[in-house]
Amino acid sequence: MTHTLNDVSIILVTYKGDELIRLCLDSLKETCGQAPQIIVVDNSPSEATRRIVASHSNAIYLPSAGNPGFAGGNNRALPYCDREYILFLNNDTIVHTRESIDQLIAFLDNNPRCGAAQGSGQLPREGNTLAGCGSFLTPIGFMWSPGFNQKESIFDETHPCYTVSGFFLLFRRSLLTCVGGFLFRSHFWCYYEETDLCHRIWLSGNEVWYVKTPPIDHLCGATTNQFRHSDVMARYLKNVLFSLSANLSFGSRLRILTVCKTLLLCHSLLHLLKGHIDIFKGDWHAIFITHNERARISAARRQISRIRKVSDKVIFKTIVRIPPLKELMLYLHSKS
Numbered sequence: 001m002t003h004t005l006n007d008v009s010i011i012l013v014t015y016k017g018d019e020l021i022r023l024c025l026d027s028l029k030e031t032c033g034q035a036p037q038i039i040v041v042d043n044s045p046s047e048a049t050r051r052i053v054a055s056h057s058n059a060i061y062l063p064s065a066g067n068p069g070f071a072g073g074n075n076r077a078l079p080y081c082d083r084e085y086i087l088f089l090n091n092d093t094i095v096h097t098r099e100s101i102d103q104l105i106a107f108l109d110n111n112p113r114c115g116a117a118q119g120s121g122q123l124p125r126e127g128n129t130l131a132g133c134g135s136f137l138t139p140i141g142f143m144w145s146p147g148f149n150q151k152e153s154i155f156d157e158t159h160p161c162y163t164v165s166g167f168f169l170l171f172r173r174s175l176l177t178c179v180g181g182f183l184f185r186s187h188f189w190c191y192y193e194e195t196d197l198c199h200r201i202w203l204s205g206n207e208v209w210y211v212k213t214p215p216i217d218h219l220c221g222a223t224t225n226q227f228r229h230s231d232v233m234a235r236y237l238k239n240v241l242f243s244l245s246a247n248l249s250f251g252s253r254l255r256i257l258t259v260c261k262t263l264l265l266c267h268s269l270l271h272l273l274k275g276h277i278d279i280f281k282g283d284w285h286a287i288f289i290t291h292n293e294r295a296r297i298s299a300a301r302r303q304i305s306r307i308r309k310v311s312d313k314v315i316f317k318t319i320v321r322i323p324p325l326k327e328l329m330l331y332l333h334s335k336s
Contacts, residue, residue: 003105005035005098008170009081013073014091015043020219021091022052025059031098034058036087039080041073069189070166078183081173088194090167092219093121103213104170107158115178115206116171116198118164119213120156123149123220131218134161134210135195136321141244141260143195144323158211162202162319166194167218171201178204180303185242187296191232192239199247202319205309234282237264241289246300252312261287 010028014021021040028038038059042049045063053061060080064073074088085105095101104119121131126149133147133155143163147153176183179200184193198208241264244257268283290297 001109003085003109005032005101005105007083008036008085008087008101008105009083009173010036010038010087010089011041011074011077011081012038012089012091013041013043013070013077014049015067017091018046018048018052021049024089024091024093024095025052025056027094027096029056031095032101036101037081037083039077041077043067043069043073068186071184071188071190071193072186074166074193075183075186084173086171086173088166088169090218093167094217094219096216097214100168100214100216101170104211107209107211108170108172111207111209113205113207114209115175115201115204116164116169117209117211118169119211120215121165121168121218122215124217125219127151130156131167131215131220132165133157134159134164134208136323137162137316137319138323139256139259139320140263141240141256142263144321146323155210156212158209160207160209160318162208163195163198164208164210167220168216169194175201175204175206178206178307180307185300188239188242189235191236192243196239196243196247199243200304200307202315203247203304203308203310207318231278231282233279234285237283237286238289241286242293242297242300245290245297247304249312252316 012021012024025038028036034057036058038056039062040049040053040059041062041064043064044067050061053059062076062080064076068076078086085108087101100119104117107117108114118134122128123131129149129151130147130153132145133153135143135145138144146155179197183197185196188196201208241257241260244260245253248256264283264287268280268287271279271283
């Protein structure tokens with residue numbers, strides 16, 4: 001069956017970003033018309049945002065109680081999605097041509113084992129560098145995102161990868177029954193939730209791909225910059241270790257998490273010596289996540305055991321890469 005934009009629900013989560021959401025919605029109206037269903041979740045409800053959304057007849061406005069983050073916002077929107085395909089689109093994106101979305105739809109149509117795919121993006125604030133070409137898992141547990149913020153990359157071609165970014169991600173609604181019956185772990189709030197989803201997609205026997213498309217603009221960090229960097233990183237690291245603890249098999253946890261936590265421990269002590277107490281506390285909180293949330297992690301592992309169709313050994317052949325040392329150091333530095 002061939003699908004079109006009429007078969008797509010687009011989820012946009014916004015937080016005090018009226019100008020951003022206006023630009024995003026206007027770009028969708030210009031390129032896609034009234035075809036897709038659009039659901040805007042407002043994590044800081046205001047009449048101004050409601051009016052912006054109301055000016056688009058194919059958009060639904062959903063206010064949130066409190067701020068449930070990107071994870072909770074998308075979870076809130078999911079029951080309102082009535083199309084076969086669902087597209088995550090960050091509120092700080094601008095779509096220049098409908099071909100960007102059409103090509104993702106066509107790729108999923110032609111590749112039934114592909115459960116989710118990300119299209120191309122560019123960072124206009126960085127001179128239109130690449131917004132990432134998917135990410136691979138490294139043997140030390142951290143991700144490697146080749147091509148991010150670079151002018152060109154050998155990975156800027158269609159290929160399978162460990163995870164893709166939620167700023168421009170299309171997936172089949174029916175996929176949710178394969179990955180545990182839920183979208184995001186709501187307690188993640190924000191950061192790494194799409195990677196946890198992608199890991200579950202691989203474990204369910206499906207695949208995740210980066211697809212080269214006409215790029216959309218991504219004003220990367222426009223929402224994240226409203227929060228303290230140390231708080232962002234503390235939550236990110238906590239979610240990384242929770243996801244790996246839940247999704248990896250026992251042998252993989254023993255190998256990967258031991259190295260990952262050791263490196264994180266060294267990172268925390270280094271920042272303690274520098275007097276960066278907030279970073280030190282965030283790292284230690286992440287390190288002891290398996291102790292502090294034993295019950296929740298145990299429940300998550302039981303979920304994974306029910307959906308797992310493929311062993312770590314099999315999927316690691318595709319999703320694990322050893323990056324060049326220079327690129328790995330640059331990536332780790334960007335997260336410190």
